Amino acid sequence: MMEALRLRNVDEDFAAHRQAWLNREVQAEKQIGKQSKPVFGKFDQFFDYEKRLNNNSQKLETTRQAETFESRISKIYQKRKGGK
Structure with a gap:
């Protein structure tokens, strides 16, 4: 605390x-x-408000893609281990 x-x-x-x-x-x-x-x-x-918004939305999209990639890798590892 x-x-x-x-x-x-x-x-x-x-x-x-x-x-x-x-x-x-x-x-x-x-x-x-x-x-x-x-x-x-x-x-x-x-x-420049519009430029800042565009930069933040690009970062957010990159983060979403990274999460998707990470989830794909975790699924591959789970399949190799015989998980669901």
């Missing part, structure tokens, strides 16, 4: 530091001549 609490605290620290990093990134500016301009003009430049 204490281990879970420690891990949760680490996760909370990670989230806080990640938020601080994102705040820093979104406030970043680049120098253009004598003026400074925000690096990210639009939110989509900072965080």
Whole structure:
């Protein structure tokens, strides 16, 4: 139980530091001549929601394929051992 609490605290620290990093990134500016301009003009430049969704769905599909492959291998081993 204490281990879970420690891990949760680490996760909370990670989230806080990640938020601080994102705040820093979104406030970043680049120098253009004598003026400074925000690096990210639009939110989509900072965080592409559609791209993130597509990446996650690809990872999920890969995980499903891996599970299917693992289940096939386990069935082969069960057949060799005379199981069901």
